[in-house]
Amino acid sequence: MNLKVNIKDVLFLDIETVPQKERWEELTDDIKELYAKKTAYQRKEEVEPEDFYERAGIWAEFGKIICISVAYYAEKEEKRTLRVTSFSGDDEKQVLQDFKNLLETHFYKPQHLLCAHNGKEFDFPYIGRRMIIHQIELPKKLNLFGKKPWEVPHLDTMELWKFGDYKHFTSLQLLTSILGIPSPKDDIDGSDVAKVYYEEKDLERIVNYCEKDTISVAQLLLRFNNEELIQESDIVKV
Structure with missing residues (x-):
């Protein structure tokens, strides 16, 4: 694709989300009604x-972020x-604040870009909406x-793969x-x-999964630009 991007200026990311409450019965009546209206089209009658x-x-209105890798x-x-690296935990506001701190201290310059797979439709707006809900300045x-x-x-590896075809959805797993x-x-x-989050309470397992997807997105951009892939020995957890 010959992307005119310095790969060192790109922050790759992926998020994992869960329902705000474990069980339907924990929701207030008004939230139940609003959820029913919001999902009417997807659910069918x-x-x-x-x-x-x-x-x-x-x-984002009914879920929360538990991990940003x-x-x-x-x-x-x-x-x-x-x-x-990853920001994770039960305190979503702290997860979002830690991510914001990274952006404002290391990825704030004009040339810096955020990159995710389907990020423009999911990850980026989801993070933004949850920050607003928690009264965190964007x-x-x-x-x-x-x-x-x-x-x-923002860069979106799924959008790049579409080549302008707006009907085309391709999963990260399929592309890799x-x-x-x-x-x-x-x-x-x-x-x-x-x-895994609510029943098994195994957040570390989710973080590991999220980090693997983030690494795959980073590899995709190299592949799109016809560059050599990063070797596993050169992947460093910090």
């Missing part, structure tokens, strides 16, 4: 709102490494008000498979996250 609640995490490339003495990289499309500091990017099989996928 034959599915009751409570039977659809397991999917509440995909909406990030990765960035660094080069020293002509050796490229990928540094990976960092510049997420405050898009008044910006023209070419001024938005067909493009020959190593992607170890996980014991969970996105549909398992809520169960």
Whole structure:
């Protein structure tokens, strides 16, 4: 694709979300009614709102972020490494604040970009909405008000793969498979996250899953630009 981007200026990320409450019965009556209205189109008439609640995490109004994993490339003495870290926990406001602090101290310059798979439709707006809900002032990289499309500091690997075809959805798993990017099989996928979080209470397992997806996004951008993939030995957890 010959992307005119300095790979060192890109912060790759992925988020994991769950419903705000573990069970439908924990919701207030007004939230139940609002959820029913919000999901009416997706549910269709034959599915009751409570039977659809397991999917509440995909909406920022009814879900919350439990993990934000990030990765960035660094080069020293002509050796490229990928540094990976995560912000996670039960305190969503702290997770968001820690992520904001990273943006404002290390990825705040005009040339810096955020990159995620389907990020423009999910990750970026979800983070922004949850920050507003928690009364956290948006960092510049997420405050898009008044910006023209070419001024938005976001890259989306799914959008790049579309080549302008707005009907085309391709999962991260499919892309890594067909493009020959190593992607170890996980014991969970996105549909398992809520169960692992609420029932198994295994946040570390979710963080590991989130970091693997973030690494895959970082590899995708290299692949799109016809560059050599990063080797596992050069991936550093920080």
